[in-house]
Amino acid sequence: MLTGAVVLSLLSLAWLSQGFPTALNPLNPYPDKPRVTFKPDGSFTLSVFSDLHFGENPWDTWGPEQDRKSLVIMRDVLSREKPDYIVLNGDQITGENTFKENSTTLVNILTQPIRDAKIPFSSTYGNHDNQVNITHLAELEQELKIAPTSYTRRSPPGVGGPGGEANYWVPIYAKSTDAAPSLIFWFFDSRGGISTEGKALPDWVDESVAQWIESETAVMEKAWGPAENRAAMVFVHIPPHVMESLQKTLNSAKEPGLNADPLGVGSTQSSESTSGGQDLDLPFWNTVNSKIKNLLAVVSGHDHGNEWCKRDPAKDVVLCFDKHSGYGGYSKGGWGYGTRTFQFSLKTLKSSVTSWVRMEDGSKKDQVTLDKNYSR
Template identity: 55%
Template structure:
């Protein structure tokens, strides 16, 4: 009888292990109620370095998978990989953000669409740098979804910190709402000094269910209102667990800029707001006005918000202050050779560096181009953009 019990236990453990391998999120469902699930998921806590610094490098609009039926598309992907492999060893970031439109989903083939994620995360895996992703309108298309990209990323990138939102948060085709804590030190006794927030601005198209046709339906292009109550609940839990929000800074990432940023562009000045300003914002360039509940919650519930950062508009790379809510917004830099562009715009990344875990010490940010040129250096402090 004892032998039989031992055999049954062995079988049960094998089944559990097989299930865990089959679904990289099986563990997540068990620990999603925990305030910081990453240690439980087997991922190290992120922290500022011993010298007090923390550097984030943002790749945006990589647009892998364009025109896979000819030589042009794969060549753009090769150029994008070359850019990543040049920048990562130069910049040596502590964390990387892939801020949306990883894949041009309308061009990719369904049978190998998620395999493009393997290519994208390859340089990050090789560099051993932790990272996470938001997803854009081109990541929701007939042959790919945000959900599928997140699952694939978790399968092939051990240092991915991307998570699915809790059930009911994010609305239609918007599962990528989560946050990542960065601690003052690697010590277990420390508390987070910085929260990286990631929001799913959705957009694009979804395949019509229960049909084998190529028919699609538009996906709303704003952060769903269900995210607002989640932000309220999460920030309240942080206050309870980690103390007053004055002790933590924050950065927010989403692919499509909030609607309120359209009005900000009219006051952008090349001296006060350096950086390329070549895309005029309008319908489709920012979120719908339906993002108002999210915008209000984002800018009131998340304290010490150093900046809100988006991609989507490839010709913009400036930072500016939205005066009504008193928050700074920054565009990324178009990183991928896929996607639209014009001669002279170039390709690169946005860097953000914190010199201290103290949230009162403002981070600096700048654009770095592929060959190493830097520009648009600004400090994201209380005086910037006024």
């Protein structure tokens, strides 16, 4: 008979094989991957592709043509920005247009430019990634099969709720020999869409994630010291519900960026009929702001016509929209396509980050410095 200690060791090894931190290895979720580090000059560039919406109408000529144009944008951005890290911030695939037998092959196609460039990257997933013929988990598992530079992980057991399998964090180090990271990227699964059985899924980060954030940050502080020693950034596909109220007081002179998508039902977390009109993302939102320190920005996509950043005065945190990156999904004339880029510096890491939107034609616009003075 196996002793309790042996059983615990076997369970820990099993968790390690899936990339989960354990008591034996609490803060090294990537034992088989190289550490992600800043450049020797102390800089670090992150580019975010959001709402690519691959796979629309594969039976028509315009569907595959959209995907081809999206791949051109991705390759151009990688060439211009030369990022050290990539985030795919949800709605990679328009799942309602795919076929079940080949839906995950779209993951191979949309990640090809990143894999060719051998750049480390992470994914969040959106409401269109949960549909009858595709799920967040199916996309995640396919990504890990084909992409050695993917740092996407599955949520630990019991974390994330139905359809919310991608809650995790990635440590970014100043240099590979450091005992602790200088920056943490947090990725949260806002779910949405429908299940494979055709039932509507909640469109907010599950309450179980709040409890997980508390436990993870406690372990981090025990091992690495106070959370104030590190900076952080949060990525989630559907914006926190608070962004609806922030849009009402947006000042385009101080908070530049396209603001063409009115926020309402379906635009932010817990705004669908499944929420019953309640802010059900509050446990997540409150815990993010109380436990994650030096939070430079909360970054989301979902609403294709918005690309602004604004401070939430209640939590004193900046929230940013991405830029609609793919030709798939809804759009209007003049919105254009592109990416949001963030430029970090070790010299100012705990207090500021620079961000801009890079358009398809190569132009750079709406550059801002997200610091203590921004959006006040």
